[in-house]
Amino acid sequence: MGLEFIDLFDRWAQSYDTTVEGMDEEYREVFVNYRSILQEVANRVEGNILEFGSGTGNLTQLLLIKAKHVVAIEPSEKMREAARKKLPDATILPGDFLQFSIPENEIDAIISSYAFHHLTNKEKFKAIKKYSHLLKSGGKIVFADTMFKNEAEKNDMIEKAKDNQFFNLAEDLQTEYYPTIATMKSLFEAGGFDASFHSMNSFVWIVEARKRS
Numbered sequence: 001m002g003l004e005f006i007d008l009f010d011r012w013a014q015s016y017d018t019t020v021e022g023m024d025e026e027y028r029e030v031f032v033n034y035r036s037i038l039q040e041v042a043n044r045v046e047g048n049i050l051e052f053g054s055g056t057g058n059l060t061q062l063l064l065i066k067a068k069h070v071v072a073i074e075p076s077e078k079m080r081e082a083a084r085k086k087l088p089d090a091t092i093l094p095g096d097f098l099q100f101s102i103p104e105n106e107i108d109a110i111i112s113s114y115a116f117h118h119l120t121n122k123e124k125f126k127a128i129k130k131y132s133h134l135l136k137s138g139g140k141i142v143f144a145d146t147m148f149k150n151e152a153e154k155n156d157m158i159e160k161a162k163d164n165q166f167f168n169l170a171e172d173l174q175t176e177y178y179p180t181i182a183t184m185k186s187l188f189e190a191g192g193f194d195a196s197f198h199s200m201n202s203f204v205w206i207v208e209a210r211k212r213s
Contacts, residue, residue: 009076012055013081013082016055017056019031026168029203033201037144037201040200042059042068044109044142045063045068045142049063049109051110051111052100052110053112053114055079055082055115056079059111061086061087071091071102072093073097075094077094097119097127098123109139110134110139111143112143113144117177117178125191128187128191129191129192136211137213141209142208145204147180149181150182158173192211193211194212195208195209196208196209
């Protein structure tokens, strides 16, 4: 999973929770409706759930509160440490979107929030195909992540960030692998899924992809 970003994940471990709550003006628009976004992901899944890029454990925590069974995968040791302080009884394992080991043999749903964009399109497709083999028939993937309607919209957001002197955000938008909706739809369809998309804020969409029988 975009292991070239591990240093970034480690740096964010201590400030991530305050950032998602809107304390960082530069990233405030990215995290508008953050709790509602996580709630929407949680509402769409049942059964044995596998979470990738669990970070500080906010989505994991919500699932556990709702008495759902989840195994969380996180590549950053510092993120895992932060999550374990919050959730000492949770199952939080090292790994990433492509390299992981899990105790369950059958998975009903795979989820993630604010993380899948760290993979290139080639890596995204490789992951989707892997999940197709892992999921039960009719199982689903539910990801909340930054996506754009088209490249023009993405470029507009980069220029807007620069105009606001949000240079870290502008750099993120130019160096991380944020896809268009059309690209994500084609990747899921080629991987054996039917996908639908729902906008949650100016940056974030939820994609729900159900495995074809």
